[in-house]
Amino acid sequence: MRSGIKKRIAFLATLLFGNQNLVRDFVDNCQDFVTARSIDELARKMNELTGTPDVDAGLLTEEISRYDAAIAAWPALHNDDQLRRIAHARQYRGDRIRTCKFARINDSNAMPLIAIREFILVRKSLGGIETDLESRVLNDSGEVLPGLYAVGEAAGFGGGGIHGLRSLEGTFLGGCIFSGRLAGQSISKG
Ligand SMILES: Cc1cc2nc3c(=O)[nH]c(=O)nc-3n(C[C@H](O)[C@H](O)[C@H](O)COP(=O)(O)OP(=O)(O)OC[C@H]3O[C@@H](n4cnc5c(N)ncnc54)[C@H](O)[C@@H]3O)c2cc1C
Incomplete structure (x- = not known):
């Protein structure tokens, strides 16, 4: 009974404050997670991970600055699609609890920056090899x-x-x- 209550409190804490342990676990143990304290360092580590020069640190800085500047603007002037979607999701109470409010990316109080290498996969096939009722x-x-x-x-x-x-x-x-x-x-x- 007591452990059930503890689990519920832990669950509520996760909902309210995020799952810090899970993030730490990924950062510590997953080779596809890269952390850095500056955009230049992040871009360099991302390129090191893939062994390609694809991430342009200058362009990344520009994009992040644009996004961060948009957050600082008056809400009526938000013309970034991501910000619009976040604002829209947070209008509904169910989504509000799991959707973070606007947060600048290049924020010294929110370091480190985290980049995650992603892979393309097929999630759902909408067709396939034709079979009969016995496969x-x-x-x-x-x-x-x-x-x-x-x-x-x-x-x-x-x-x-x-x-x-x-x-x-x-x-x-x-x-x-x-x-x-x-x-x-x-x-x-x-
Ligand atoms: C991110 C994600 C979330 C999903 N969430 C849900 C969900 O919540 N609910 C739900 O019902 N469905 C969900 N699905 C869909 C569901 O998981 C898949 O439709 C289902 O797992 C497909 O099963 P499968 O056995 O046909 O194919 P797979 O699970 O893809 O199995 C195919 C296997 O064949 C192996 N293989 C491939 N090529 C070869 C080869 N040449 N030789 C030997 N082995 C080979 C692969 O390694 C793999 O193990 C999700 C799918 C994804 C990707």
């Missing part, structure tokens, strides 16, 4: 290709899948597992 792959004429099965993302279940246009966040994994089960059953039937 058997069909050829262009709609005939079964013996011995070949396709399931999950590869068969279009990571997007609409069985839910079609009504698919929502969280409904993809189910279809992927379902199509895998059908393939397994079909294979075991021989």
